[in-house]
Amino acid sequence: MSTPYTPGQPAGGPGYAPPPVEPTTQNYAADYSQDHSGAMGTPYTDEGRPDIESNSVGSLIGEVTKDLSTLMRQELELAKVEMKAEAKKAGQGAGMFGAAGFAGYMVALFLSIALMWALASAIPTGWAALIVAVLWGIVGAVAFVMGRKKFQQVNPKPERTVDTLSQVPGALKPH
Structure with a gap:
């Protein structure tokens, strides 16, 4: 397959300079x-x-x-x-x-550390850390259950838009 262009030559032939293109x-x-x-x-x-x-x-x-x-x-x-x-x-x-x-x-993290150290004054530090972690686990589980319920209520189909679009062809017909 041959091309009309020779290497090193512009696409328009010898001496051709494409016009400058200005984005408008x-x-x-x-x-x-x-x-x-x-x-x-x-x-x-x-x-x-x-x-x-x-x-x-x-x-x-x-x-x-x-x-x-x-x-x-x-x-x-x-x-x-x-x-x-x-x-x-x-x-x-x-x-x-x-x-x-x-x-x-960051606030929750530092309050958790403070709670852990406050509990550590009464019980061993390891147990205090475990208690704080369990509390955060409960908070996370409750948030997960509530979020899942909200997602189950989501309807991805735009009901009102589908309803109004189905009325457009009738509105365009002469009565």
């Missing part, structure tokens, strides 16, 4: 002035209203379609921006909860 991100929510129906050159009457009598039905439908498409792009862009901001806040909140959990763990 369109902010439809902020820049809508070029994407509305007026940009298609809709003529206006002397009173300032669109002159729809000189336009065909096809061009009017085309303008409406373009406006709807632009509106949907703008709404999606806005939703992306909002979701990104909310996700950032949620991530920061989760980090703070993680720090609080670690601090709580």
